[in-house]
Structures are given as C-alpha cells and as structure tokens.
Amino acid sequence: MAAYIIRRVLASLLILLAATFLMFALVSLSGDPLAEFVNNPDQDQKALLIQARTEALNLDKPFLVQYFLWLGGALGCIVPGMGCDLGVNLSNQPVTSLLSDAFPTTLQLVLAATVLSIVLGVAIGIISAIRQYSAFDYTITFAAFLFFSLPIFWVAVLLKEFGAIKINNWLADPAVTIPVALVMAGFSALFFSAIIGGTRKRRTLVALAAGAGGIAVFALLVTSGWFVNPGMGPGLVTLGALAGAVGATLLFTNLENRRVLFIALATAVVGVVIAYSATPLLEDPSWFTLFGLGVVATLVGVGIAALFGDIDRAAAIRASVVTSVIVGLLVFMDKTISSFAAYSASVNGRPIATVGSKTPNFEGTFWETTLDTMTHLALPTIAIMLISFAGYSRYSRASMLEVMNADYVRTARAKGLTERTVVLRHAFRNALIPIATLAALDFGAVIGGAIITETVFGWKGMGVLFTSAVGNFDTYQIMGVFIVTAIAVLIFNLIADISYAVLDPRIRLS
Amino acid sequence: MSLSNLRLEPEIKADAPEREFTIKARTQGQMVRARFFRHRGAMIGFGAIMFVVIIAYTSIGFGPIPGWWGLDFSSTGELVNEGRPTLDLIPFVDGDGLAIGAHPFGQDTIGRDYFALTMRGTQISLMVAFVIGILSTFLGTVAGAISGYYGGTSEAVIMRFTDLLLTIPVLIVAAVVGQGFGDSGPFFLAVVLSLLIWTYLARLVRGEFLSLREKEFVEAARAMGASSTRIIFRHMLPNCIGTIIVSATLTIAAAILIEAALSYLGFGVQSPDTSLGLLISTYQTAFSTRPWLFWWPGLFIITIALSVNFIGDGLRDAFDPRQTRVRA
Numbered sequence: 001m002a003a004y005i006i007r008r009v010l011a012s013l014l015i016l017l018a019a020t021f022l023m024f025a026l027v028s029l030s031g032d033p034l035a036e037f038v039n040n041p042d043q044d045q046k047a048l049l050i051q052a053r054t055e056a057l058n059l060d061k062p063f064l065v066q067y068f069l070w071l072g073g074a075l076g077c078i079v080p081g082m083g084c085d086l087g088v089n090l091s092n093q094p095v096t097s098l099l100s101d102a103f104p105t106t107l108q109l110v111l112a113a114t115v116l117s118i119v120l121g122v123a124i125g126i127i128s129a130i131r132q133y134s135a136f137d138y139t140i141t142f143a144a145f146l147f148f149s150l151p152i153f154w155v156a157v158l159l160k161e162f163g164a165i166k167i168n169n170w171l172a173d174p175a176v177t178i179p180v181a182l183v184m185a186g187f188s189a190l191f192f193s194a195i196i197g198g199t200r201k202r203r204t205l206v207a208l209a210a211g212a213g214g215i216a217v218f219a220l221l222v223t224s225g226w227f228v229n230p231g232m233g234p235g236l237v238t239l240g241a242l243a244g245a246v247g248a249t250l251l252f253t254n255l256e257n258r259r260v261l262f263i264a265l266a267t268a269v270v271g272v273v274i275a276y277s278a279t280p281l282l283e284d285p286s287w288f289t290l291f292g293l294g295v296v297a298t299l300v301g302v303g304i305a306a307l308f309g310d311i312d313r314a315a316a317i318r319a320s321v322v323t324s325v326i327v328g329l330l331v332f333m334d335k336t337i338s339s340f341a342a343y344s345a346s347v348n349g350r351p352i353a354t355v356g357s358k359t360p361n362f363e364g365t366f367w368e369t370t371l372d373t374m375t376h377l378a379l380p381t382i383a384i385m386l387i388s389f390a391g392y393s394r395y396s397r398a399s400m401l402e403v404m405n406a407d408y409v410r411t412a413r414a415k416g417l418t419e420r421t422v423v424l425r426h427a428f429r430n431a432l433i434p435i436a437t438l439a440a441l442d443f444g445a446v447i448g449g450a451i452i453t454e455t456v457f458g459w460k461g462m463g464v465l466f467t468s469a470v471g472n473f474d475t476y477q478i479m480g481v482f483i484v485t486a487i488a489v490l491i492f493n494l495i496a497d498i499s500y501a502v503l504d505p506r507i508r509l510s
Numbered sequence: 511m512s513l514s515n516l517r518l519e520p521e522i523k524a525d526a527p528e529r530e531f532t533i534k535a536r537t538q539g540q541m542v543r544a545r546f547f548r549h550r551g552a553m554i555g556f557g558a559i560m561f562v563v564i565i566a567y568t569s570i571g572f573g574p575i576p577g578w579w580g581l582d583f584s585s586t587g588e589l590v591n592e593g594r595p596t597l598d599l600i601p602f603v604d605g606d607g608l609a610i611g612a613h614p615f616g617q618d619t620i621g622r623d624y625f626a627l628t629m630r631g632t633q634i635s636l637m638v639a640f641v642i643g644i645l646s647t648f649l650g651t652v653a654g655a656i657s658g659y660y661g662g663t664s665e666a667v668i669m670r671f672t673d674l675l676l677t678i679p680v681l682i683v684a685a686v687v688g689q690g691f692g693d694s695g696p697f698f699l700a701v702v703l704s705l706l707i708w709t710y711l712a713r714l715v716r717g718e719f720l721s722l723r724e725k726e727f728v729e730a731a732r733a734m735g736a737s738s739t740r741i742i743f744r745h746m747l748p749n750c751i752g753t754i755i756v757s758a759t760l761t762i763a764a765a766i767l768i769e770a771a772l773s774y775l776g777f778g779v780q781s782p783d784t785s786l787g788l789l790i791s792t793y794q795t796a797f798s799t800r801p802w803l804f805w806w807p808g809l810f811i812i813t814i815a816l817s818v819n820f821i822g823d824g825l826r827d828a829f830d831p832r833q834t835r836v837r838a
Contacts (some may be wrong), residue, residue: 015670019677025682030690042622145823149815151767151787153774154808157794451681452771466682467775470689489677 001501007107008497012490017485020074023482024475031473033057033090056088074483086483087196087476089469095480098465103484105357106461109181110443112377118439120385122391126431128393129400130423135203136194140393140443147390148370149202155382156383156456159353162447168350174414176219188214208262231338234276235329238482242266248319249422253312267301267320269325274300284365290332298324328503336374339367351375355458363446380457388446395438400431433503437496447485542629542752545828552824554815563816565633569625581613583626583784589617595624595802599679616802618793628806631786634779636814638700638769643762645704650711651754655742657712658719665716672709680706680768696779703768711757718750752829760821763815786811 028112031411033484034053058066072219073085077096086095128140170180192201192210221227227238246255253260274297275282301320302378309316344351346368353376362372403409404427412422451463458464462481469477501507536544546552571577590596596611615624653672657665664800681701687702721747731741747754772778773787781788786807793803 015674015677018674022674023683023686026690030686066763107730141745145816145819146812149763149767149819150811151770151774151790151811151815153771153794153806154804154811156788157790157797163798239562254535282537300724367751436554449679453777454777464704466685469684473689478686485679485682486677495678 001497004501005494005498008494010445012494016486016490018481019069019486020071022482023066023069024479025063027473028063028066033059033473033475035040039113053090056092056402057455059309070479081122087478087493089477090364090472090474098477099462099480099484102460102462102465105459105466106447106450106454106463108357108373109377109380109453109459109461110384110446114196114388114439114443114446116381117385117388118392118435121389122396122432122435125393125396126428129397129404129431132401139194141397144390144393147386148394151389152383152387153452153456155386156379156453159379159383160456164352164354168352169345171227171255171351172349174222175220181215181218184218185211187213190280229341230341232330232334234272237327237334238269238272240330241272241327244268245257245319245323250324251322252319252420254420257312257315258309259308260312260319263305263316264319264323266304266325268327271297271303271324272331275327275331284367286366294328297328321505331378335367336371339365339371343368343371349370352378356381357459357461380453380459382452383456384446384450391442392435392438396431396435397433400427403427403431433500436503437500438490440496440499444489447488455470517580523805544563544826546824549824549827551681551820552828555820555824559817562632562810562817563636566629566636570629572633579626581623581626583622584782585622587621588621589621592800613788615806616800618803619796619800624803627784627789628786628810630813631784631789631807632810633706634696634783634785635766635811636770638696638703638779638785639762639765639814641697641700642704642707642765642769642777643758645701645712646708646761646765647754647758649704650708650757651715651747651750653708654712654715655719655747655776658716659742659746661721661740667718671775672712675706675709679707681771684768684772685777688772690778691811696783696785699769699772699778703765707761707768709766711754714753714757715750719746722746722749733809748838752825756826756829757823759818763818763822766811766818810819 014390026236033049037046039050058069061069072089073087077086078083086099088094089098102213124140128137131137139416140287157495167493189207189211193207196203198206242265245262245268249257249261249264252437255261274293290331298321302317305316306313340351343364346362347353348362353359357376358369359372359376362369364372371510409422409427412426413419449463450461451466453459454461454463455467462484465477466481468474469481537640567577569577569579570581572585587669590613595614595616597614613623613625615628618624618627652655653668657668684703688699691698691702728741728745731745731808736744769778770787770790773780774791775787776791779785779788789807790804797804
C-alpha cells in the first residue's frame with residue numbers, strides 16, 4: 001500500500017509539472033501583458049510603465065527561463081526554508097497573498113454545498129432504487145434530469161430574484177397570502193405522499209391530509225409570529241432529540257430491542273440536559289467550547305451504552321453516537337435561529353443576502369455571526385446543490401440497483417433477514433463504494449467549477465481571481481489559481497483511488 | 511444462418527392443430543431501434559430537439575439560405591410597447607385570441623427582434639455542441655481503440671496524456687484559450703473544446719477493448735490472418751458502439767452547458783456572434799425590468815440539454831436493456 005501511494009505521488013508530481021508547463025505556454029501565447037500600454041500617448045510614461053512591468057514579470061527573458069524562474073518560486077512553497085514566491089500580478093500584488101485570502105472563501109462555499117448534496121443525493125438515490133418504478137422513482141428521475149440540464153448561472157439569477165428579494169420582502173411583513181399558502185400545501189402534500197407510498201387511494205388521502213396540515217401549520221406559524229422571532233425552545237429540541245434517538249435505533253437494530261432504544265433515549269435526554277445547563281457558556285462561545293461540549297456529550301452517551309449495553313453493546317454505542325450528533329445539531333440550530341430577530345434588525349430587515357460571503361463590518365455574538373455566514377451561504381449552496389444532487393442521486397440509484405440484484409443480497413433474503421437489515425447492513429454499504437470514489441473525484445473538480453457561482457454571487461474567491469486574471473492576461477495570477485486547483489484535483493484523485501482499495505477488500509493494489 | 515420462415519410441423523398426431531412458427535430474424539440495429547422508439551421520454555426529447563433545430567435553422571435562415579421570419583437579428587428598430595413580447599398563448603383571458611404578433615419574444619433594449627436574436631444564438635450554440643460531440647467522440651474512440659488494442663507503450667503514453675488532461679479543469683483551460691483566440695469564431699472554439707474533453711470516452715473505449723481483446727472471435731480473426739485495422743474496425747468497434755453513441759449524446763448535452771457557461775463568463779463566443787450563454791449574460795441585470803430577455807435563452811438551453819439527456823438515456827436503455835424493464 002505504501003509503495004503504491006509513493007508511486008502515485010511521484011506520478012502525480014510529474015503530471016503536475018507537465019500540466020504547469022503546458023498551462024504556462026498556453027497563457028503566454030494567448031495574450032500580451034504589455035498590450036494595455038500600446039496606446040499610451042505619453043512616450044516617457046509609456047516607456048517607464050513598460051519597463052516596470054517587464055521587470056516585475058520577467059518579460060525580457062526567454063520563455064523557458066521565465067517558466068523555470070516561476071517553478072523555482074513555486075517549489076519554494078513545498079520545500080521549507082525557501083521563500084514561497086508565485087510571482088506578482090499586474091497590480092504588483094504578490095499572488096500568494098491573494099490566494100491565501102481567496103482559497104478559504106472558495107473552500108467554505110464548496111464544502112457546504114458538496115457535503116449536503118452528497119448526503120441528500122445518496123439518500124434520495126437509495127430510496128429511489130429501493131422503490132424502483134414507483135411514482136417517487138419516476139418523479140425523482142425526471143427531476144434529476146431537469147436539474148442536470150440547468151445552466152447554473154441562469155438558476156443563480158432566478159434564485160437571487162425569487163429566493164432572496166421576494167422572500168426578504170415577505171419576511172418584512174409575513175402574512176398568509178393565497179399563493180404562499182398554496183405553495184406550502186403543495187410541497188407538503190408531495191413530500192408526504194412520496195415518503196408514505198402505497199396504493200393510489202392511500203397516497204391521495206395522505207396528500208390531502210398533508211396539504212391541509214401544511215396550510216394549518218403554516219398559518220399557525222405566521223400568526224404566532226414565528227417568522228419574526230423564530231426559535232425552537234427546549235420543548236421542541238427535546239422532542240426532536242427523542243425522535244432522533246428513535247431514528248438512530250431504527251438505523252442499527254429494530255424498535256423491539258428495548259435495551260438499545262432506552263440507551264439512545266437516555267443519551268438524547270443527557271445531551272439536552274448538558275446543553276441547557278451550560279446556557280451561560282453558550283451565550284457567546286467559541287468553536288473550541290462548542291467542540292468540547294459536543295465531545296463531552298458524546299462520551300457520556302458512549303459511556304452509558306458501554307455500561308448498560310451488554311450483548312447489544314456495538315449497536316448501542318453506534319446508536320448513542322448518532323443520537324449525540326443529532327442532539328448537537330438540534331441545539332446548534334436552535335441557538336442560531338433564535339438570534340434571527342437580532343440579526344435581521346442589524347441588516348435592515350433583509351436577512352437573505354445575495355452578494356458576498358459575509359456582511360462587511362459585522363459585529364455580533366457567535367450565533368449572529370454564524371447566522372450571517374449561513375444566510376450568505378444559503379443561495380450559492382442551493383444553486384450548486386441543485387445540480388450536484390442530481391448527479392449523485394442518479395449514480396447512487398444505479399449503484400444501488402446493481403447491488404440489489406446481486407447474489408449475496410438474494411442469499412441474505414433467503415436467510416430470512418428483515419428487508420431493513422438486508423438493505424442497511426448488506427446492500428447499502430456495498431453500494432457506497434463507488435459513491436465514495438465518485439465523491440472524491442467530484443470534489444476535486446468542484447473547486448474549479450465554483451468559478452461561475454462566485455461570479456454570480458459576488459464572492460471574492462478563486463473563481464473571481466481567475467476571471468479577472470484571464471480578462472487582463474495576467475500570467476502569474478492565472479498560474480497561481482491553476483496550480484492550487486491542480487494540486488487539489490490530484491490529491492483528491494489519489495484519495496479516490498486509495499479509498500476504493502480500502503473500502504473494497506476484493507481490490508488489491510498492485 | 512438464416513432463421514427466416516422456419517416452419518415446424520408436429521408430426522405426432524393427425525388431429526393435433528397445425529401450428530406455424532415463424533421467426534423473423536432481426537439485426538442488432540433493428541432491435542435497438544425498436545427499443546428506442548418504445549422509450550417515451552426519449553421520443554419526446556427527440557421530438558423537442560427536432561423542433562428546436564428546425565425552427566432555429568429555418569426561421570431566420572442560415573448562411574446564404576433565407577428564412578421565413580421577416581425580421582433580422584441585427585437590425586435595430588423602435589421599441590413597440592417597451593419591447594414586451596407579443597406572444598399570446600392564453601386565448602380568452604385578456605380578450606384576444608391566440609396571437610404570435612410582430613415580436614413574439616419581445617425586443618431587446620435597442621429594438622432588435624428578440625426571437626431572431628434567440629434563434630441566432632440557438633443556431634450557434636447547437637453548432638458548437640454538435641461539433642464538440644462529434645469531434646470529441648471521434649478522437650476519444652481512436653485514442654481508446656489504439657491504447658486498448660495495442661497496449662504497451664502507446665497505451666501508457668495515451669493514458670498518461672489523458673491523466674494530464676483530466677487534471678486540468680476544462681473551464682480554466684477553455685477560458686484561457688477562448689480569451690486568447692476567441693475572435694477566430696465559434697467553430698474554432700468548438701474544435702478547441704473538443705480537444706479537451708475526449709478523455710472520458712477514451713477511457714471507456716479502452717476499458718471495453720481490454721476485455722474484448724481476450725475474446726475468442728478476436729483470436730480467431732487473428733488466426734485467420736486479419737490485419738489489426740480490420741479487427742479493430744470490423745470486429746471490436748461494433749461491439750462498443752452502444753457505449754460510444756451514448757457517450758456522444760451525453761457529451762453533446764454537457765457541451766451545450768459548457769459553451770453556455772464559457773460565453774456567460776465572456777470567454778466563449780464573443781460579439782458580434784451571439785450564443786445563448788452570451789445573451790443571458792448580457793441581459794441578466796435586466797431581469798427585474800425586462801424578464802423576457804432572460805427567460806427565453808434560458809428556456810432554450812434547458813430544452814436542448816434536457817432533450818439530449820433524455821435521448822441519451824433512451825439510447826442507453828435501448829443498447830443495454832438489462833438496466834431497466836424494456837416496457838415502462
């Protein structure tokens with residue numbers, strides 16, 4: 001395994017070298033960095049400017065020398081001790097500082113969107129495969145095709161209009177208007193009738209009930225002023241935690257296994273108690289505090305499971321870890337949403353943002369800052385997710401279908417296992433193997449593809465750096481963006497190959 | 511061996527009813543076509559894209575051939591009713607009947623007819639997408655066939671080259687090239703883009719060739735003295751034709767979106783030519799005041815991409831019915 005990794009890393013380095021050389025050649029050929037000075041009428045100034053730029057960008061030297069000078073500077077980033085010099089751009093700013101500002105921004109954008117689209121896409125793809133040829137399956141397939149064919153910039157502009165401007169207008173004065181109520185009812189009806197399958201009569205009844213229920217809940221929320229001052233409160237959080245505990249038990253064993261069920265419920269209660277007794281700590285915490293609290297809650301849960309688990313210890317520990325995670329997420333969400341009223345006031349009543357990655361000069365508690373980041377992430381994430389999720393759901397559906405028709409699944413069923421055990425313990429894990437590879441490959445590519453999203457939503461990330469550089473024929477800035485992206489792609493390709501070998505014991509790396 | 515009109519007569523009992531079994535021989539092409547025509551989604555997609563192609567190329571004419579739509583895409587004029595679309599598809603609500611009107615898609619800010627402009631953009635986007643699809647399929651097939659069949663050095667070289675191209679994100683290289691050589695026209699852009707995206711098909715074809723190489727019929731052909739070219743073209747490629755055609759259609763769908771994205775960023779098709787992506791990027795800020803300038807090109811991109819995706823799905827099911835039931 002180690003030999004394989006070393007060989008792959010060396011091969012990747014060679015590829016990187018060749019790629020940077022090709023790119024450098026391409027960029028140098030495609031434009032002339034001195035072009036903008038050609039029409040300058042003032043001869044002295046023109047000569048000065050040309051000379052300054054020529055010196056800064058080494059334009060007087062032959063092409064190969066330019067390349068090797070740049071390469072030397074780039075190697076300095078890897079070898080400690082030498083300075084990391086990726087050149088300067090046309091405004092004489094060092095490329096390394098530009099990149100170090102832009103890269104975390106892009107990463108933030110891409111990470112949230114990719115993780116969410118993987119989780120959602122895989123879940124929906126697997127449900128779609130289990131319910132093959134149902135109405136749910138056909139709807140999801142059509143939706144996946146539709147989202148696959150959407151141009152992301154077109155979707156982004158539509159989102160800005162309908163997702164931000166219209167919603168901000170509505171939030172300023174929430175009222176139950178007919179179109180909004182109908183939309184709510186429609187979504188609720190479709191969602192519940194798809195989840196709870198069955199005969200056509202049953203689905204119609206469920207749809208009607210869900211539609212009416214959706215309108216009722218929505219009207220209740222509006223009249224109680226929830227949209228002005230939202231929050232979940234300890235009551236709802238506890239309810240959610242208990243539901244999460246039940247779900248976690250379902251995931252690993254079944255509900256008749258009272259021991260695991262009670263352990264999970266106990267973990268949920270302990271988690272909620274810890275969260276609410278630590279309220280003074282949670283007023284304005286740091287990430288470290290939050291992480292510490294989360295670890296404490298998880299350890300307590302695992303302790304309970306290990307002590308009382310007995311023969312079901314493995315399942316109990318897994319269920320309690322999942323429950324702790326769910327409780328943590330619920331508490332986090334509750335605190336974040338509760339600060340919505342204060343946040344909305346500080347951004348003049350337009351909470352959902354369309355431009356930038358954060359509100360400039362924003363001061364607030366930790367929760368308000370988190371809410372700020374989340375509202376700025378909301379629209380770009382939805383835009384990227386719509387398209388990525390379609391791809392993932394198609395792939396995971398195909399992978400799951402292939403697994404469900406395999407012999408070992410048939411054996412598992414013949415042994416008399418419940419359908420849930422067959423799907424979750426045998427089919428699901430094997431279906432995930434190609435998805436893991438795909439996710440690793442896709443992640444490397446998405447960093448490059450975030451260019452359009454950043455351009456539309458005005459995020460100051462690598463995409464914007466790139467487009468402005470190409471527009472100005474800025475060699476070193478383009479090369480800087482390129483090398484970061486290429487390294488990311490190569491690293492993720494390597495992870496994909498290794499994960500394929502790790503997850504699938506039939507593959508032996510030669 | 512022809513099985514046509516094979517008659518089996520049971521010779522046992524005299525009073526048994528005489529049955530006639532006929533088996534009509536069908537070639538692979540006929541079977542695939544029959545399965546394809548039964549796929550509803552693919553047929554709808556096929557109809558939609560034929561409609562778009564016919565309208566785009568006949569309405570305003572192409573090259574020297576004139577079209578039946580009176581207005582030109584570059585002549586400006588006066589804004590009629592602030593350039594609103596005159597297309598009226600809802601007959602009785604506002605009192606008029608179904609109408610096309612003088613400017614069904616409206617007019618842009620300087621009075622050009624937007625229908626003609628959209629059609630021109632569609633023509634160029636379609637041309638770029640099809641050129642990319644065909645050229646990259648050709649390149650990918652040849653590269654995959656050579657590396658899969660011959661193996662050894664040629665395979666190593668070609669595979670490392672595809673690794674190289676896969677490392678470089680397409681959008682980045684395409685943007686640089688488009689910016690540098692963009693004034694050479696959309697056809698040149700299409701050729702350059704094809705040179706960047708043939709790698710996926712090359713890997714697929716190489717994989718198929720690697721497994722086909724060990725099959726008996728190839729060994730038999732070699733034993734009979736067939737040349738390598740003959741084996742590749744006459745024996746191995748027809749077995750991969752399904753993968754190749756499906757990949758070609760999916761490449762066309764992806765190509766439309768890539769070209770639109772590049773033109774949106776400003777590095778693809780550049781004025782005076784137009785393309786659907788360029789139209790969207792020019793008029794994106796007008797969305798609140800003149801939404802029609804934004805909707806029509808987007809709808810056309812979605813229609814084309816969606817139809818081609820459905821056709822690709824239908825073709826995939828037609829070539830490999832194991833994946834789904836044949837009759838939906």
